[in-house]
Amino acid sequence: MEKKGERLTYSFIRELAASYSTPLYIYDLETVQRQIDKIRSKMHPSIKLFYSMKANPNPTLVQRIYQTGVNIELCSLLELAAAQTAGVAAERMMYLGPGKSAEEIRTIMDQGVRYFVAESLQELELIEQIAQEKRKTVPIGVRINPEVAVRGARLQMGGKARQFGIDEGQFPDVLRKLQVLPHLRLCGIHTYHGTRILSANTIAENIRYILSFAERIIEMYGVKLNFVGIGGGFGIPYFAGEKELDLDELGQASYGTVEQFLQKQPETEILMESGRYLVAEAGAYVAQVRYTKRSQGVHFAVTDGGTHHHAAAGGSGNAFRKNFPIVAYVPEQRAEQEYELAGPLCTPNDLIGKKVRLPELHPGDYIAVLKSGAYGLTASPALFLSHRLPREVLLERGKVTLIRDVDEYIIPKLRKESNTD
Structure with missing residues (x-):
């Protein structure tokens, strides 16, 4: 799923978050x-x-x-x-x-x-x-x-x-x-x-x-x-x-x-x-910013998503730490700033983005890790620190279908196309 106005916009992400909460995997x-x-x-x-x-x-x-x-x-x-x-x-x-x-x-x-x-x-x-x-x-x-x-x-x-x-x-x-x-x-x-x-x-x-x-x-x-x-x-x-x-x-x-x-x-x-x-191209992992802070000159955005849901974004499987494509969804245009994007886990390794330049982030804004449809949740330590699962939704012919709920750890129910826009 590319960064594009036709699909993922601030208003659309906000609607999905209101319906399904975050963190959230979206597949197109x-x-x-x-x-x-x-x-x-x-x-x-x-x-x-x-x-x-x-x-x-x-x-x-x-x-x-x-x-x-x-x-x-x-x-x-x-x-x-x-x-x-x-x-x-x-x-x-x-x-x-x-x-x-x-x-x-x-x-x-x-x-x-x-x-x-x-x-x-x-x-x-x-x-x-x-x-x-x-x-x-x-x-x-x-x-x-x-x-x-x-x-x-x-x-x-x-x-x-x-x-x-x-x-x-x-x-x-x-x-x-x-x-x-x-x-x-x-x-x-x-x-x-x-x-x-x-x-x-x-x-x-x-x-x-x-x-x-x-x-x-x-x-x-x-x-x-x-x-x-x-x-x-x-x-x-x-x-x-x-x-x-x-x-x-x-x-x-x-x-x-x-x-x-x-x-x-x-x-x-x-x-x-x-x-x-x-x-892979079809997926985005969306998280909401909970807090922003500064530590020894470094700006952090602490989100409700993390490496327990997306280990690959945290560098798992790569010899050298590199960032996935990451975008922010904010309600108005803002100046850019460099961030460490952290999750809620009690480990300094819970970073899904390092030195990422994004619009200035405020609590309640959203970030999305793109190209996350493959080896995202399935290749992550979802039980680490015992947080709930992210929901997964499917975008299909203009409609949204929930295809994994927060408690479906093994095989989620098979869903038919939903009528929820």
Whole structure:
């Protein structure tokens, strides 16, 4: 959700705060749809797009994304329950994760999740044991940890020692293992190089690498792959100096690679997931200023929101502390001043913005951390100091719907479109 007069204005924020109180997460469904459309219009049309629920697992938001035809990637039984609450069909789910329990594996089998991805040789043995108990033959995918590390990923998921997947060089061990596991059938491979990638060339190279690897194992070992997961990692620019991912360039750079692979392997699906890119731009975290003060020459604005709701804004996950885009909503034009934006927690680390230049703030004014639709509440220590949750609302076709209340810590109720403006 950008800083723009058409959506977030002082009067609109004040109305939302009056109805739902602050702190408050706001998600704009139009922005989510725009991001989905951008990927679909630029990437090869045969690619099956998955939404990574870890970015924002709110069932109402997941439902709306699913209803556009996007599939769902999940990594826990509660995410599975939230997806089912949202009406997601098992045939459109992908389940992965490095530490699956026996309970998870049994549930995945019982629910018939279509894309089931294993991440270690020992996990394959446990899946075999459970499949044997159930007298089932289980189609299984294997996550591959690539040998080559990605340059340009803000967080590398492969290419080095990682808990994720099985090393590329150990793939022959996978095939040998599967020969003695009669209840498992290899049906796909999956990889994920990294996240927050803003270079179109880097993502295109990742796609080339994994499809080339898939071709090699098909030719060398005669395996049939129903699917190849090429990951995603699409980033958005949060900080000064970062440029937007060029999807035109990415589409042009990857189209031929995908097309050539499909000409040779027309029955193999190509899967790609994205979480952050679909929802991050759509979100804003709004807090109200409670107090302003000056300490040893530094101006502070103490708000009712903080890092317990938005750890990423406080620097979690970044090697160096940088500010998210932050704007203020005040009733009149004022001169700017530099602020430390603090929350209500009893720790000096509860700062959602450092040295932020904003209009002079007074108690009762509002600030908003933009680009907060992904890894906001879901990646934050919400139980720290035992404050209530922020509410979440969805802007949808000019209407506002409450999609999480202050006491819904696990799976909020699925909401239909509200008539509240």
